[in-house]
């Protein structure tokens with residue numbers, strides 16, 4: 001296979017390994033590191049190799065908008081970095097049949113000391129474009145970004161929103177045949193988001209190829225014509241969007257089952273949550289929702305710890321967060337505790353939600369993703385309220401309390 005008139009990108013046997021310090025060996029604080037060195041000044045840190053991407057083979061035709069989806073740490077950003085040649089693959093090869101523009105990491109592509117104007121020309125030049133060619137696009141880039149007044153200001157003085165808007169405008173308007181965007185960075189206000197999505201759609205219908213890393217199911221559905229679903233560095237599926245999203249969603253349930261085994265969960269393990277429950281698994285939109293966390297004891301653990309939890313929607317986005325510290329909840333590990341975190345104003349939209357629980361001191365003792373799940377029923381108890389007010393808009397104020405036994 002090779003990238004040709006038919007294919008924009010061909011990847012064969014692509015792999016990327018990172019060398020990481022063995023976790024048992026990795027000091028978490030400067031003091032720990034110093035103590036380790038004093039105890040054993042000769043011994044070097046041990047490393048292990050970690051495969052962020054394993055044996056990916058795929059071919060992307062021209063004119064596709066490809067959503068790259070997968071859970072956190074699945075390798076989405078690494079794949080984009082390898083495809084855009086920001087980082088080299090450890091194994092395998094990538095062939096690109098055209099120039100690739102990207103918006104991956106804030107800081108790449110733009111020189112902080114140069115002005116917006118100079119950076120536009122620099123980016124074009126880096127893509128091999130002539131001055132005239134860049135000039136033809138210049139007006140569109142400036143209009144789209146809305147940073148016209150600040151064109152002659154060094155970009156280091158830009159707000160992060162201005163920076164991202166200009167970076168997006170440059171990536172989307174310079175004439176690259178392939179465009180790679182990480183959604184996390186294509187943020188901004190809602191208006192700019194809608195505008196950037198529409199622009200990406202135009203780019204794809206123009207016959208160019210878009211690669212789009214996303215956690216948002218809606219965005220992938222709206223924008224993408226195909227999807228790559230990564231599961232722990234492997235290509236689990238490449239094909240139509242609904243099937244890829246179905247696999248992505250079901251991975252949350254599978255993962256939650258695995259996480260019931262404390263040995264499979266991240267965190268130092270010095271103290272673990274024993275069980276997490278919500279009492280019910282279905283709630284009215286407006287009902288108080290309590291997460292009850294049973295915690296074990298660890299008499300040797302010095303100092304106090306706290307607990308927190310995230311509520312995630314089906315797309316894996318965190319939509320609410322509770323933290324016992326905010327209401328003075330610190331616990332000593334000499335005895336067991338049952339902590340109840342209650343969210344009082346969670347007017348959540350109907351749908352399914354998952355709960356992640358974290359037990360932390362200075363570092364993370366236990367991180368339990370998918371510790372509980374619940375459903376908010378579609379029933380509207382306040383028919384006199386319309387639309388979003390009645391069903392909740394998914395945003396939750398940090399209004400919660402805790403009780404501990």
Ligand SMILES: Nc1ncnc2c1ncn2[C@@H]1O[C@H](COP(=O)(O)OP(=O)(O)OP(=O)(O)O)[C@@H](O)[C@H]1O
Nearest residue numbers: 018019020052070071072073074075076077078079
């Ligand atoms: N420079 C690096 N050194 C060591 N490990 C790395 C490095 N970059 C990424 N990793 C690891 O590789 C794995 C894949 O990371 P990557 O950022 O590609 O995942 P992702 O799917 O984009 O995740 P997220 O959705 O959280 O952004 C993760 O376990 C990450 O910790």
